[in-house]
Amino acid sequence: MSGTHAHTAAFVRTSEIPPSLPPQNEGGVGRWMRENLFSGPINSILTLIALFFVIRLLIFVVPWIYSGVWTADSLSGCRAVLEGARGACFSVLTDRWHQLLFGSAYPHDATFLSFMTGVPVEDLRFTSGVRENTNFFQEFFFGYWRPVLAFILLFVAIAPILYQDLPRKMMIFTGLYPFVAFWFVWGGSIWLPITLLIGLGLAYMLYSNLAKQSFFMGVLAFLGVVIILFLNPITMVFGLLDFLRDLIAAMGWERGDNSMMLADRFQGAASIFPLNAHVVEFLSSIIPIELQSVASRDIGGFMLNMILGTVCVSLSLPLGIALALGRQSNLPVIKWVCVVFIEFIRGVPLITLLFVANVVLAYFLPPGTNFDLILRVIIMITLFAAAYIAEVIRGGLAALPRGQYEAADSLGLDYAQSMRLIILPQALKISIPGIVNVAVGLFKDTTLVSIISMYDLIGLIRGPVLASTDWNGVYWELFSFAALLFFVICYGISQYSQWLERKLQTGHR
Amino acid sequence: MNQPAQMTISNEVAIEIDTMNKWYGTFHVLRDIDLTVYRGERIVICGPSGSGKSTLIRCINALEEHQAGRITVDGTVLSSDLKNIDKIRSEVGMVFQHFNLFPHLTILENCTLAPIWVRKTPRKEAEETAMHFLEKVKIPEQADKYPGQLSGGQQQRVAIARSLCMRPRIMLFDEPTSALDPEMISEVLDTMIELAEEGMTMLCVTHEMGFARKVANRVIFMDAGQIVEQNEPEEFFNNPKSDRTKLFLSQILGH
Numbered sequence: 001m002s003g004t005h006a007h008t009a010a011f012v013r014t015s016e017i018p019p020s021l022p023p024q025n026e027g028g029v030g031r032w033m034r035e036n037l038f039s040g041p042i043n044s045i046l047t048l049i050a051l052f053f054v055i056r057l058l059i060f061v062v063p064w065i066y067s068g069v070w071t072a073d074s075l076s077g078c079r080a081v082l083e084g085a086r087g088a089c090f091s092v093l094t095d096r097w098h099q100l101l102f103g104s105a106y107p108h109d110a111t112f113l114s115f116m117t118g119v120p121v122e123d124l125r126f127t128s129g130v131r132e133n134t135n136f137f138q139e140f141f142f143g144y145w146r147p148v149l150a151f152i153l154l155f156v157a158i159a160p161i162l163y164q165d166l167p168r169k170m171m172i173f174t175g176l177y178p179f180v181a182f183w184f185v186w187g188g189s190i191w192l193p194i195t196l197l198i199g200l201g202l203a204y205m206l207y208s209n210l211a212k213q214s215f216f217m218g219v220l221a222f223l224g225v226v227i228i229l230f231l232n233p234i235t236m237v238f239g240l241l242d243f244l245r246d247l248i249a250a251m252g253w254e255r256g257d258n259s260m261m262l263a264d265r266f267q268g269a270a271s272i273f274p275l276n277a278h279v280v281e282f283l284s285s286i287i288p289i290e291l292q293s294v295a296s297r298d299i300g301g302f303m304l305n306m307i308l309g310t311v312c313v314s315l316s317l318p319l320g321i322a323l324a325l326g327r328q329s330n331l332p333v334i335k336w337v338c339v340v341f342i343e344f345i346r347g348v349p350l351i352t353l354l355f356v357a358n359v360v361l362a363y364f365l366p367p368g369t370n371f372d373l374i375l376r377v378i379i380m381i382t383l384f385a386a387a388y389i390a391e392v393i394r395g396g397l398a399a400l401p402r403g404q405y406e407a408a409d410s411l412g413l414d415y416a417q418s419m420r421l422i423i424l425p426q427a428l429k430i431s432i433p434g435i436v437n438v439a440v441g442l443f444k445d446t447t448l449v450s451i452i453s454m455y456d457l458i459g460l461i462r463g464p465v466l467a468s469t470d471w472n473g474v475y476w477e478l479f480s481f482a483a484l485l486f487f488v489i490c491y492g493i494s495q496y497s498q499w500l501e502r503k504l505q506t507g508h509r
Numbered sequence: 510m511n512q513p514a515q516m517t518i519s520n521e522v523a524i525e526i527d528t529m530n531k532w533y534g535t536f537h538v539l540r541d542i543d544l545t546v547y548r549g550e551r552i553v554i555c556g557p558s559g560s561g562k563s564t565l566i567r568c569i570n571a572l573e574e575h576q577a578g579r580i581t582v583d584g585t586v587l588s589s590d591l592k593n594i595d596k597i598r599s600e601v602g603m604v605f606q607h608f609n610l611f612p613h614l615t616i617l618e619n620c621t622l623a624p625i626w627v628r629k630t631p632r633k634e635a636e637e638t639a640m641h642f643l644e645k646v647k648i649p650e651q652a653d654k655y656p657g658q659l660s661g662g663q664q665q666r667v668a669i670a671r672s673l674c675m676r677p678r679i680m681l682f683d684e685p686t687s688a689l690d691p692e693m694i695s696e697v698l699d700t701m702i703e704l705a706e707e708g709m710t711m712l713c714v715t716h717e718m719g720f721a722r723k724v725a726n727r728v729i730f731m732d733a734g735q736i737v738e739q740n741e742p743e744e745f746f747n748n749p750k751s752d753r754t755k756l757f758l759s760q761i762l763g764h
């Protein structure tokens with residue numbers, strides 16, 4: 001015992017230890033390599049093996065890119081230039097980039113291009129003429145100014161959502177952006193997006209007035225206004241009746257009489273709908289401002305992937321939140337509707353839903369309704385993504401301690417307030433990695449539309465480009481290009497989400 | 510000793526609980542609870558773990574639903590009507606064992622949120638009120654920090670300030686000090702004592718018997734979902750009537 005005596009002796013500090021700076025990391029490449037790459041025999045071997053493969057890969061790829069041919073007009077042209085040497089045939093990109101980006105039939109604006117370059121319009125009618133008389137940048141920014149501008153403005157529109165520090169007034173543009181972009185990409189009369197905007201504004205005002213008394217009345221009024229202004233209730237109702245009658249007839253309960261289609265008989269009445277079409281026609285006849293209108297089937301390439309990606313992500317987030325909250329609801333009806341919807345959608349492959357959008361939906365729609373294919377696909381992808389996002393957010397909601405709900409309740413916040421101010425900000429923060437995961441997956445899944453013969457980037461490569469006699473066989477270059485485009489966007493999204501997570505870090509609970 | 514009787518207790522009823530019963534499934538947690546709280550009263554509720562103390566005070570602001578009997582708070586009968594419930598909750602402040610501050614908001618935002626959204630107080634005024642109460646709980650300098658950056662005792666004082674910002678007429682405390690380290694307990698208790706001296710109606714679940722002796726004018730002992738005994742603190746501690754109370758007191762005061 002006496003040996004330990006010295007250690008247990010009483011101690012009183014008499015002098016202060018002055019604070020000092022934390023130890024600096026001593027730098028040096030050699031030291032870093034020793035610590036990180038060669039810290040032991042196994043680590044050293046792994047480093048050498050990895051180095052071997054990286055170098056082999058570079059030896060294989062770098063010369064291929066470096067000696068790539070950019071100016072030939074076909075694969076055989078590339079081969080002639082290369083004379084048997086290994087090298088990429090990037091000429092397919094310089095020849096077909098407008099197709100890959102915007103779709104085969106998306107029109108270039110010859111008038112504007114001519115205005116900006118001084119080349120007479122007649123020489124810019126066809127692609128060959130454009131190629132001879134203008135350079136890439138002129139063709140890209142002036143010939144395709146509509147989608148390019150829509151793309152650039154997209155960043156202005158999402159900036160205030162992504163960076164909360166930007167002035168809130170920018171959100172006004174964010175609200176207008178969908179209408180602006182729609183007009184740029186699809187063209188047509190400017191009065192269509194304007195009447196859409198005003199109509200939705202009216203519907204929203206009605207909703208916000210009624211919702212104070214009853215939420216459901218508000219929603220009904222909103223939907224009512226939208227249907228009367230923009231859809232055709234008469235063909236919808238009679239078409240549905242016709243459909244039901246056919247269905248009953250098909251089941252053999254009653255004899256069908258196809259000569260008496262109700263929808264046809266009420267053609268006259270139906271032609272007063274949709275109301276906004278008449279307004280647009282009238283306004284266009286007074287003040288005709290319009291861009292060349294583009295049919296949905298002519299929209300393709302990477303632009304189609306971008307449209308589907310941005311629209312579906314931005315729609316599926318609010319829908320996913322609503323589904324997640326609905327699934328937690330105390331009202332059994334709402335709860336079960338949400339559960340059944342989520343479980344059904346999650347149990348079905350996206351490709352099946354796309355086929356439904358493409359083929360099956362047409363059977364269910366009243367005859368004569370002109371329901372745009374892109375719109376149908378957007379609805380299906382949105383529903384699909386919303387179900388996944390709902391589950392991600394449900395995880396975030398479940399991770400919140402009960403005390404947060406109780407504290408919000410005990411302060412007298414009502415349901416909407418406590419969700420909006422307390423619960424969702426925290427639950428969404430927890431869910432960011434999951435939501436981003438779904439968003440990135442969704443963006444890449446937009447390439448699946450190529451299977452229902454829409455010409456997105458992949459559809460175009462596999463169809464028109466690879467099938468052409470000039471470029472048959474240029475796989476690596478085309479698919480690497482597609483991979484690069486998708487990678488840039490997806491990597492950007494993922495970097496943003498990591499930045500956001502760091503920013504929202506406010507210390508542990 | 511600081512006599513509780515000095516503090517004014519009016520004849521006005523703040524809370525009236527009339528043969529209230531509650532079940533969790535088939536488990537009968539609260540049995541025939543009768544309790545009348547007058548304005549200005551400071552009541553301490555104690556009892557063994559699982560006796561239903563938390564459940565009782567959570568029923569008062571409808572965090573839990575009772576199945577039988579009647580609870581009247583400030584003249585409003587608690588029913589399933591959401592409007593009534595939100596009204597009562599905005600009049601009744603509650604402080605939890607685990608603080609339950611909102612971690613994504615600063616201390617100041619924690620305190621101004623409910624006044625701004627529920628009371629529709631202008632932001633500036635709400636911030637002034639918040640600073641007033643943060644000064645009162647002696648942490649105005651932490652206003653711009655996040656809850657995660659404060660100590661437990663500081664967080665609990667913020668939680669008290671947050672409730673006070675709603676200018677409640679009744680305060681409920683559910684074991685406000687039992688998640689705290691010993692040296693932080695007294696800072697929270699001091700805040701509560703000050704509050705009591707100002708005449709706040711308080712219902713307090715706690716095992717801090719020193720606090721009970723000092724500020725309570727009534728101590729309630731619960732066991733197995735029933736009120737077993739209630740009395741003035743002196744009488745309660747020195748001369749308990751029921752055997753169960755005696756046993757409980759000997760356990761918590763014994764060592």
Ligand SMILES: Nc1ncnc2c1ncn2[C@@H]1O[C@H](COP(=O)(O)OP(=O)(O)OP(=O)(O)O)[C@@H](O)[C@H]1O
Binds near residue numbers: 533538556564
């Ligand atoms: N949500 C619930 N579902 C089922 N039983 C519950 C629930 N909450 C509490 N109980 C039970 O009700 C009884 C009373 O719980 P309560 O939390 O009111 O006790 P308490 O007196 O506050 O105990 P403690 O001192 O440990 O906080 C306990 O037996 C508990 O197990």
Ligand SMILES: [Mg+2]
Binds near residue numbers: 562563564683684
């Ligand atoms: Mg308890």
